[in-house]
Amino acid sequence: MICSSGRTIVLATGISLPFNVDGTRNHHPINATARRRSPMRSISSPLVLTPGTSALFSTRELNRFVTVIQTKEVKQRKRNVVCCISPSPTPQPTKTVVVDDEVAVRRGLAMRRVLEDNGGDGSSVRDFSFFTTERGDTLFTQSWTRVGSVKNRGIVVLLHGLNEHSGRYNDFAKQLNVNGFKVYGIDWIGHGGSDGLHAYVPSLDYAVTDLSSFLEKVIAENPGLPCFCVGHSTGGAIILKAMLDPKIEAQVSGIVLTSPAVGVQPSHPIFGVIAPFLAFLIPRYQLSAAKKKIMPVSRDPEALLAKYSDPLVYTGFIRARTGYEILRLGSHLLENLNRIKVPFLVLHGTADTVTDPKATQRLYDEASSSDKSIKLFDGLLHDLLFEPERGIIAGVILDWLNRRV
Numbered sequence: 006m007i008c009s010s011g012r013t014i015v016l017a018t019g020i021s022l023p024f025n026v027d028g029t030r031n032h033h034p035i036n037a038t039a040r041r042r043s044p045m046r047s048i049s050s051p052l053v054l055t056p057g058t059s060a061l062f063s064t065r066e067l068n069r070f071v072t073v074i075q076t077k078e079v080k081q082r083k084r085n086v087v088c089c090i091s092p093s094p095t096p097q098p099t100k101t102v103v104v105d106d107e108v109a110v111r112r113g114l115a116m117r118r119v120l121e122d123n124g125g126d127g128s129s130v131r132d133f134s135f136f137t138t139e140r141g142d143t144l145f146t147q148s149w150t151r152v153g154s155v156k157n158r159g160i161v162v163l164l165h166g167l168n169e170h171s172g173r174y175n176d177f178a179k180q181l182n183v184n185g186f187k188v189y190g191i192d193w194i195g196h197g198g199s200d201g202l203h204a205y206v207p208s209l210d211y212a213v214t215d216l217s218s219f220l221e222k223v224i225a226e227n228p229g230l231p232c233f234c235v236g237h238s239t240g241g242a243i244i245l246k247a248m249l250d251p252k253i254e255a256q257v258s259g260i261v262l263t264s265p266a267v268g269v270q271p272s273h274p275i276f277g278v279i280a281p282f283l284a285f286l287i288p289r290y291q292l293s294a295a296k297k298k299i300m301p302v303s304r305d306p307e308a309l310l311a312k313y314s315d316p317l318v319y320t321g322f323i324r325a326r327t328g329y330e331i332l333r334l335g336s337h338l339l340e341n342l343n344r345i346k347v348p349f350l351v352l353h354g355t356a357d358t359v360t361d362p363k364a365t366q367r368l369y370d371e372a373s374s375s376d377k378s379i380k381l382f383d384g385l386l387h388d389l390l391f392e393p394e395r396g397i398i399a400g401v402i403l404d405w406l407n408r409r410v
Contacts, residue, residue: 114317128151132148133198136219157227162219163190166241168318170197170198232258233257259347303391351365351378352382352402360387
């Protein structure tokens with residue numbers, strides 16, 4: 006419970022957040038319109054955390070916090086986007102998809118990239134389609150299929166990490182094609198070309214359910230072929246939770262996890278305390294205090310530039326609800342590692358500062374799977390498939406998959 010009196014916000018946990026107001030206007034965008042006529046004002050002093058039960062935040066953060074609590078959401082405008090469900094040289098029936106402006110831009114870019122890449126070096130055909138969830142959300146999906154008479158030996162479903170999208174794994178998907186695997190990628194809610202505010206995840210259970218439904222769909226479309234999942238970071242955590250469902254686990258021949266987000270810890274203990282309140286009251290709020298600096302994810306400068314200059318990659322501060330969902334999912338997985346029975350390969354760099362390689366070791370130690378492997382790479386960072394040693398990483402994954410088909 007949160008209540009306010011005078012110039013202080015009091016959380017039921019005993020945390021008191023005092024704030025002051027001065028004459029500097031706050032220009033940070035928020036997804037709300039103020040009910041007050043007078044604008045909130047703030048200064049940009051640094052975040053200060055004090056020990057005990059009191060936490061003193063910057064006035065800028067607190068004023069934005071109070072403003073959003075006292076506001077209502079802006080109704081996003083909708084517009085019609087007419088697009089082909091699958092790129093093809095021959096005319097196809099079209100479907101009208103109603104999306105908001107922000108999603109339309111992202112989806113259009115995701116579609117255009119597939120169309121521009123289709124054919125590529127001639128070894129694979131890249132296609133896109135839309136998947137409708139049980140909630141009615143539209144998710145952007147894509148596939149990579151080997152050209153020619155090469156017979157598929159299995160299928161692989163790729164699941165990207167937080168803030169990125171399935172298209173980033175285009176090169177790796179084509180490597181899988183060469184090895185006889187048909188590949189599918191899905192952008193989870195709020196990511197890539199899928200519905201939802203960019204990088205806002207109302208519930209990671211949505212992503213788990215969506216993955217499970219998508220798996221059932223692609224397995225039905227490829228009868229007799231073994232199905233594998235490959236997930237990075239939070240995508241790996243989503244796959245792990247999906248595997249806790251015996252019905253889904255029974256349909257999957259194995260999973261590969263790179264830098265899985267198991268047991269993720271908040272940047273400061275105070276965020277773990279207040280995260281549930283922020284997630285409930287201001288779910289879309291961007292927690293600029295939660296990330297003091299951008300963590301390195303690759304030692305390859307070109308890979309970093311490509312990632313952080315990609316409009317489909319979210320580079321803003323994490324949203325309150327999204328952050329809470331990651332903490333909640335990681336905690337749930339740590340409590341249920343012994344229920345993991347699916348065959349798996351897990352890879353992690355020992356220098357990863359985004360997710361914890363020690364938690365990955367714990368996953369390997371406690372999982373009940375009889376077929377499990379772990380590879381820890383000394384000095385490597387978070388985005389293993391974008392490190393200078395990406396060829397070695399891909400080789401380990403391909404070898405593991407090839408020995409299971």
